[in-house]
Amino acid sequence: MTIFPREHLEADVQISSDPGLYAPWPYLGRPRIEWPGGARLAFWVAPNVEFYELNPPQGPIQPSTLWRPAPDLLNYSIRDYGNRVGFWRMLSLFDDLGVRPSVSLSIAMCDHCPEIVEEMASRDWEFFSHGIYNSRYLYGLSEEQELGVIADAREAIRRASGQSMDGWLSPALTNTPRTLRLLARSGVRYTLDLFHDDQPTPLHLPEGQLISLPYSLEVNDWTGLHTSRGTPAEYAERIRDQFDRLYAEGAESGTVMCLPLHPFLIGVPHRVDHLAGVLEYILGHQGVWHATGREIAAWYIDHYLESAVAAQKDFARDWS
Numbered sequence: 001m002t003i004f005p006r007e008h009l010e011a012d013v014q015i016s017s018d019p020g021l022y023a024p025w026p027y028l029g030r031p032r033i034e035w036p037g038g039a040r041l042a043f044w045v046a047p048n049v050e051f052y053e054l055n056p057p058q059g060p061i062q063p064s065t066l067w068r069p070a071p072d073l074l075n076y077s078i079r080d081y082g083n084r085v086g087f088w089r090m091l092s093l094f095d096d097l098g099v100r101p102s103v104s105l106s107i108a109m110c111d112h113c114p115e116i117v118e119e120m121a122s123r124d125w126e127f128f129s130h131g132i133y134n135s136r137y138l139y140g141l142s143e144e145q146e147l148g149v150i151a152d153a154r155e156a157i158r159r160a161s162g163q164s165m166d167g168w169l170s171p172a173l174t175n176t177p178r179t180l181r182l183l184a185r186s187g188v189r190y191t192l193d194l195f196h197d198d199q200p201t202p203l204h205l206p207e208g209q210l211i212s213l214p215y216s217l218e219v220n221d222w223t224g225l226h227t228s229r230g231t232p233a234e235y236a237e238r239i240r241d242q243f244d245r246l247y248a249e250g251a252e253s254g255t256v257m258c259l260p261l262h263p264f265l266i267g268v269p270h271r272v273d274h275l276a277g278v279l280e281y282i283l284g285h286q287g288v289w290h291a292t293g294r295e296i297a298a299w300y301i302d303h304y305l306e307s308a309v310a311a312q313k314d315f316a317r318d319w320s
Contacts, residue, residue: 021180021203022196022212023312024319031307033199033254035299039289040250041243042296043282046192046215047090047261048104048169049120050134051112052079057136079264083113086267091119093272097279102126102293104169104192104260107156108133121161126292129153131171138174146179150186166190166294169215184208190297198246198255200300202309211305213297214256218242221265232274239278247285256296257282 018024035042055071068075094101103120105127110117120127131138131149138146154165168183169192183191184205191203192215203210217223219242224235239259246255259278266275283290291299 019177021194021205022201023204023316025201025312025315027198030199030253031304031311032252033300033304035254035289035291035296037289038287040254040287041247041285042254042256042289042291042299043243043259044256044291044293044296045094045099045101045259045261045279046104046293047087047101047263048130048134049083049087049109049116049263050079050104050106050130051083051108052076053133053135056133082262082264082267083109083116086263086265087116089267089269089272090261090263090275093276093279095123097276097283099279099283099290100125100292102128102167104128104130105157106130106132106134106171107153107160110156110160117160126167126294127157127161127163127165128167128169128293129157129165130169134171137172138170138176138179141176143178143182146176146182147186150182150188154186166297167192167213169193180210181205181207184210189301190293192258192293198249199253200256200297200304202305202312209301209305211297211301213258213293213300215258216242216260219257220260221262222260225265225271232271235271236274236278240281243278243282247288250287258293 052075054073054076093099100123103125107129129150132152138149141149150168157163157165166189168188168190170179173193175193179193180191180203184203185208187208188210190200190211190213192213194212195215195217197212198214200214201212203212219239221235224230224238225232230238243257246257249255261275266272282288
């Protein structure tokens with residue numbers, strides 16, 4: 001592909017046309033994906049079970065603590081509500097509906113709230129890493145320090161649940177230019193740090209093997225309830241609309257829908273029944289594979305990764 005020069009730019013400005021992590025690949029015309037049992041949509045639920053510090057230690061780049069000076073008792077207590085109340089309300093709902101989530105875990109929860117970790121592990125929920133604390137960023141860390149965070153998370157998950165750490169979402173979405181390379185080197189199977197597709201996609205990295213699994217900021221309760229100030233009913237409608245479109249498209253080739261949640265947001269009394277309604281709606285459809293992130297990634301890697309890589313090469317050859 002020819003990249004035309006822009007003479008008006010200064011000569012010493014370095015321009016990257018893309019991150020080089022994945023290939024251009026139009027959504028239509030890809031090799032068909034079919035999920036287990038002929039399902040058209042793989043649906044997974046990802047509660048972010050996090051710990052925020054009252055007064056985070058100074059790091060290479062200090063968290064903003066939501067634009068308030070630390071110690072920030074207000075936002076600490078809002079998030080602590082999730083661990084004291086919201087999580088337990090959500091847990092009861094998931095038990096009632098037979099939902100088995102994949103947990104985006106701040107592994108410091110193993111130290112601060114072991115009772116929560118034990119409840120999740122006893123139900124065989126998948127654990128993947130959301131870093132150590134959601135108030136400690138990856139920005140500014142050295143490569144050795146990032147590798148240390150990954151190793152710490154892997155060992156904490158193994159001790160707490162006996163599981164391997166197959167997935168990763170950077171704390172507060174603070175991935176660095178090297179994070180995905182280090183994850184692949186460390187044997188992680190899937191990342192949620194990219195938001196570029198509605199199907200799993202292979203990533204181009206110098207070593208190891210890593211895929212991007214669709215997460216979502218659009219139907220994340222942080223976006224739907226906090227950032228956009230939506231009502232619970234509006235948020236539920238957004239989730240249904242997302243599902244309806246992906247379910248329809250899944251008749252042609254399998255899609256993925258993730259529902260990311262936060263106990264301190266969705267677990268409050270006036271919202272949780274709306275969550276129950278949308279879960280019943282989605283799980284009530286035929287052709288929905290309710291799975292974990294680990295299961296979706298494994299199925300894709302085992303059945304479609306090789307053909308996807310070949311199809312991407314064909315597209316690049318035709319359009320180079």
